[in-house]
Amino acid sequence: MTPVAGNALVSHLEHRSRWVRLQVFESTVRAKKGHLGGTFSCTDLLVALYYGGIMRFNPRNPTWKERDRFLIGKGHACLALFHMWVDLGMLDHARLETYGTNGGIGGQLDLSIPGAEHNTGSLGHAIGIGAGLALAAKLDGRHTRTFAMIGDAECDEGAIWESIMFAAEHGLNNLIGIVDRNRLSVTDRVEDDRGSGKLEDKLRACKWECRVIDGHSFDAILGAFSNLDTLDKPLMIIADTVKGKGVSFMENGIKWHHSIPTAEEILVARAELGGAS
Amino acid sequence: MTVDIRDAFFDRVYEFAAKDKNVVFLSADADAFSLQKFKRDFPDRYINVGVAEQNMVTVATGLALAGKNVFIYAILPFVTMRCYEQIKFNICGMNLPVTIVGVGVGYSFEFDGPSHHGVSDVGIMRMLPEMTLCNPATPLCAASYAQQAYESSTPVCVRLDKGPLRELYSVGDTFSRGMNLVRGGTDLCIVATGREVQRSFELAEILEGKGVTVGILDVHRLKPIDSSAFLSEIAPYERIVTLEENSIIGGLGSAVAEILVDNGVFKPLKRCALPDVQCLKYGKREWLQRQYGFDTETLVTSMEEWMGLSGGTDAK
Numbered sequence: 001m002t003p004v005a006g007n008a009l010v011s012h013l014e015h016r017s018r019w020v021r022l023q024v025f026e027s028t029v030r031a032k033k034g035h036l037g038g039t040f041s042c043t044d045l046l047v048a049l050y051y052g053g054i055m056r057f058n059p060r061n062p063t064w065k066e067r068d069r070f071l072i073g074k075g076h077a078c079l080a081l082f083h084m085w086v087d088l089g090m091l092d093h094a095r096l097e098t099y100g101t102n103g104g105i106g107g108q109l110d111l112s113i114p115g116a117e118h119n120t121g122s123l124g125h126a127i128g129i130g131a132g133l134a135l136a137a138k139l140d141g142r143h144t145r146t147f148a149m150i151g152d153a154e155c156d157e158g159a160i161w162e163s164i165m166f167a168a169e170h171g172l173n174n175l176i177g178i179v180d181r182n183r184l185s186v187t188d189r190v191e192d193d194r195g196s197g198k199l200e201d202k203l204r205a206c207k208w209e210c211r212v213i214d215g216h217s218f219d220a221i222l223g224a225f226s227n228l229d230t231l232d233k234p235l236m237i238i239a240d241t242v243k244g245k246g247v248s249f250m251e252n253g254i255k256w257h258h259s260i261p262t263a264e265e266i267l268v269a270r271a272e273l274g275g276a277s
Numbered sequence: 278m279t280v281d282i283r284d285a286f287f288d289r290v291y292e293f294a295a296k297d298k299n300v301v302f303l304s305a306d307a308d309a310f311s312l313q314k315f316k317r318d319f320p321d322r323y324i325n326v327g328v329a330e331q332n333m334v335t336v337a338t339g340l341a342l343a344g345k346n347v348f349i350y351a352i353l354p355f356v357t358m359r360c361y362e363q364i365k366f367n368i369c370g371m372n373l374p375v376t377i378v379g380v381g382v383g384y385s386f387e388f389d390g391p392s393h394h395g396v397s398d399v400g401i402m403r404m405l406p407e408m409t410l411c412n413p414a415t416p417l418c419a420a421s422y423a424q425q426a427y428e429s430s431t432p433v434c435v436r437l438d439k440g441p442l443r444e445l446y447s448v449g450d451t452f453s454r455g456m457n458l459v460r461g462g463t464d465l466c467i468v469a470t471g472r473e474v475q476r477s478f479e480l481a482e483i484l485e486g487k488g489v490t491v492g493i494l495d496v497h498r499l500k501p502i503d504s505s506a507f508l509s510e511i512a513p514y515e516r517i518v519t520l521e522e523n524s525i526i527g528g529l530g531s532a533v534a535e536i537l538v539d540n541g542v543f544k545p546l547k548r549c550a551l552p553d554v555q556c557l558k559y560g561k562r563e564w565l566q567r568q569y570g571f572d573t574e575t576l577v578t579s580m581e582e583w584m585g586l587s588g589g590t591d592a593k
Contacts, residue, residue, distance in 0.1 A: 111371055118342065122366040128332045129367065132339020139321060159363070162332035
């Protein structure tokens with residue numbers, strides 16, 4: 001994949017990613033609730049989608065009919081989206097300030113949140129819902145695309161594979177899946193390559209186009225999301241990522257699915273994320 | 278007049294699809310005679326998703342989120358229990374206009390074993406706050422629910438029996454209350470649903486021969502049940518029997534008991550349904566019913582005992 005990004009765009013995206021990670025971190029330590037590891041692994045991908053010119057949307061009109069749709073199976077990474085949506089002007093900052101309080105914005109997406117296209121929390125649905133949205137776009141003759149992000153551990157859900165086959169059989173070349181392959185579930189390492197076979201092999205066997213990239217390289221991410229309008233089949237971008245990316249002691253640590261750092265850890269992490277000490 | 282209840286329903290869905298291109302029909306490899314013309318005339322809006330009910334529900338979710346009016350169809354336990362998580366979380370969680378159509382109420386699929394029996398879905402579907410649950414007993418009622426489902430902006434589940442059913446209603450009858458009194462009486466009210474409404478007439482004749490006047494209330498909407506309408510319908514009666522080809526747990530009998538208790542109405546109530554046992558037997562529907570005490574003869578006997586009737590004399 002040839003890089004399509006100019007240095008300025010990459011630098012802008014890197015800057016946004018640092019900012020998003022820091023905001024996610026501060027919200028998490030303030031509320032003592034959040035999923036830092038799996039949010040940090042997909043932050044660069046989310047930033048590229050929303051700030052890298054990949055998705056077509058109108059921040060002033062989040063329900064614009066011609067928008068691309070973004071679905072996410074791993075909705076527990078919502079804090080990154082909340083901060084991006086506030087930054088883009090889609091979501092009120094005051095609403096985000098209620099995060100973690102009784103009755104406030106919670107640990108998942110739902111349709112009451114501007115920017116959210118579906119309710120999240122139950123794994124294995126995003127590809128199927130995405131297939132329905134992509135099918136509706138075809139029936140209506142709309143040239144919109146649907147992006148659906150899932151986790152690699154989530155790929156154990158059998159329903160995903162029903163949807164994978166359906167999307168290929170119906171030629172849904174307007175459906176783009178993204179696997180945040182951070183190789184960690186809540187309690188274990190995800191090593192499908194050693195067991196049932198590589199994820200990319202399975203997807204290609206199901207007649208999906210598959211692009212495997214470094215999920216923390218904006219050059220690679222932007223390259224993988226290029227030429228989407230010339231696809232002839234559904235596309236899965238498998239992004240190899242690091243759970244806890246950006247904080248050295250969290251990276252690849254099984255503990256950091258939903259742990260909250262201690263006072264000493266907060267200082268170290270904040271410094272590494274570029275926050276004020 | 279007898280019409281297959283599936284044809285009554287799907288013929289009406291076809292009419293809506295003909296005038297509204299937002300109607301999309303998904304089938305998990307289930308068929309019905311009347312679906313042939315839908316397939317032929319609207320091939321892009323009739324999709325056989327294959328034997329994949331969970332995906333059918335998530336695809337329906339995406340279609341509904343994009344503004345489509347979606348009908349999904351499969352054998353009853355598969356389109357409800359097999360994909361319950363997807364229904365609960367997506368269709369109900371987002372309160373979407375998806376109509377779930379299941380064929381095979383009770384032991385309709387008599388030779389196909391417990392996998393195919395529609396006997397335990399009512400209890401779980403009633404637990405979904407957004408769900409409207411319909412169980413029509415006749416072709417006209419089924420056709421009405423096709424219209425109600427089409428016009429609904431929220432989730433609907435319609436349970437359909439298999440095969441022809443005798444019409445008990447007339448053109449012009451309305452079904453919006455969710456229940457209709459189809460036979461009047463004063464002593465006993467049989468509160469029935471689905472095909473059992475039809476059997477209730479037979480039971481009523483037998484019991485009337487023993488001096489009991491019997492009314493029949495067809496409850497064709499199992500959720501929500503309008504409590505005040507129900508209480509006013511049963512007010513004239515001394516006793517109530519519920520009758521359903523469904524598990525004794527969680528179905529119409531449970532719903533009726535809840536309404537009576539919650540409203541402090543303490544009439545004698547007998548719940549007639551299938552016992553809480555796994556059915557691993559195969560045979561004709563009537564034979565299966567007999568194995569579990571749900572045949573007409575056994576039902577009459579147990580009702581007579583409950584009412585204190587003995588041997589055909591009027592001892593009520």
